[in-house]
Amino acid sequence: MLTSRELASLIWLGVMAIVVAMMALRDRSLARSIGNVAVTALRPPILTVIVVFFVYLACCLWVAERLGVWNSGLAKETVIWAVVSGMAVVFSATNANDPSYFRQAIRRTFAATVLIEFFFGLASFPLAVELIIQPALTLVVILEVVARGKEEAAQVASCLGTVLAIAGFAFALGTGVAVWRSRSSIDWSQQGLEFALLLWLPLIALPYVYVLAWGMNYGVLMSMIRWQRDDRPVPLSTRAGIAFGFNVAWRHLGQARIDPARDLAGATSLSEAYGIVRRFRRSLGTRTRQDT
Numbered sequence: 001m002l003t004s005r006e007l008a009s010l011i012w013l014g015v016m017a018i019v020v021a022m023m024a025l026r027d028r029s030l031a032r033s034i035g036n037v038a039v040t041a042l043r044p045p046i047l048t049v050i051v052v053f054f055v056y057l058a059c060c061l062w063v064a065e066r067l068g069v070w071n072s073g074l075a076k077e078t079v080i081w082a083v084v085s086g087m088a089v090v091f092s093a094t095n096a097n098d099p100s101y102f103r104q105a106i107r108r109t110f111a112a113t114v115l116i117e118f119f120f121g122l123a124s125f126p127l128a129v130e131l132i133i134q135p136a137l138t139l140v141v142i143l144e145v146v147a148r149g150k151e152e153a154a155q156v157a158s159c160l161g162t163v164l165a166i167a168g169f170a171f172a173l174g175t176g177v178a179v180w181r182s183r184s185s186i187d188w189s190q191q192g193l194e195f196a197l198l199l200w201l202p203l204i205a206l207p208y209v210y211v212l213a214w215g216m217n218y219g220v221l222m223s224m225i226r227w228q229r230d231d232r233p234v235p236l237s238t239r240a241g242i243a244f245g246f247n248v249a250w251r252h253l254g255q256a257r258i259d260p261a262r263d264l265a266g267a268t269s270l271s272e273a274y275g276i277v278r279r280f281r282r283s284l285g286t287r288t289r290q291d292t
Contacts, residue, residue, distance in 0.1 A: 008130035060204045089205045096213035097254035109202045118195045123178035217253040228265035241273025252281050
């Protein structure tokens with residue numbers, strides 16, 4: 001069952017969708033842009049990534065249920081996470097070549113913001129209050145971000161920051177009072193599972209991001225090799241040599257561009273392709289040591 005906060009969010013999303021639809025009816029260029037985005041999202045590569053992610057997530061949830069850390073009572077929270085945060089994590093795979101990406105992702109998972117998010121989710125205010133609070137806070141946050149980026153608006157940004165701090169304190173106080181009043185009716189065991197869900201769901205998404213990043217880098221390298229081969233198919237032996245040579249080193253694979261592609265385009269065996277990859281990886285290590 002949806003809480004008043006979730007219902008208010010859905011109402012405002014519906015309002016925004018109606019406004020966008022009305023604007024699209026009046027502006028054909030906007031309608032075409034929205035259509036292009038929808039068509040792009042439904043193309044096989046992107047759609048396959050999304051579908052496979054949800055299948056992977058379903059398998060993880062099946063295992064989690066057998067381990068007793070997930071149940072059907074967490075379905076709503078899981079769906080919300082998968083659609084909002086999960087998609088953001090998946091499409092961040094384009095940034096996974098950053099050496100600190102996974103370390104930062106794990107750090108964010110155990111940040112204090114997760115505890116704050118869980119605390120604020122323990123209770124919600126009446127629907128009428130939520131309908132007022134959500135757009136008001138969103139507007140203040142947007143204005144504060146814009147003002148912070150302009151030197152001449154530094155005083156305005158400071159004032160808006162104070163307003164947000166006061167609102168946050170009032171929000172926390174109101175939530176605390178509501179939780180205290182309803183403490184006897186709260187299923188704390190289920191809430192514990194929900195808190196754990198906020199931790200392990202982002203973590204189980206990271207292996208998928210890792211594999212996706214590896215596949216994306218591999219696809220880019222294959223395209224460059226085919227270009228060097230005048231669009232002729234890349235031999236299976238070369239593909240195998242690349243896979244064995246780079247193995248789990250997705251960042252090295254992400255750095256493989258023109259130089260190794262040119263050499264790999266002429267490889268005639270698995271061992272030759274493997275040797276080219278290993279020499280390229282050693283050269284990356286040498287460059288790193290020289291840079292340091």
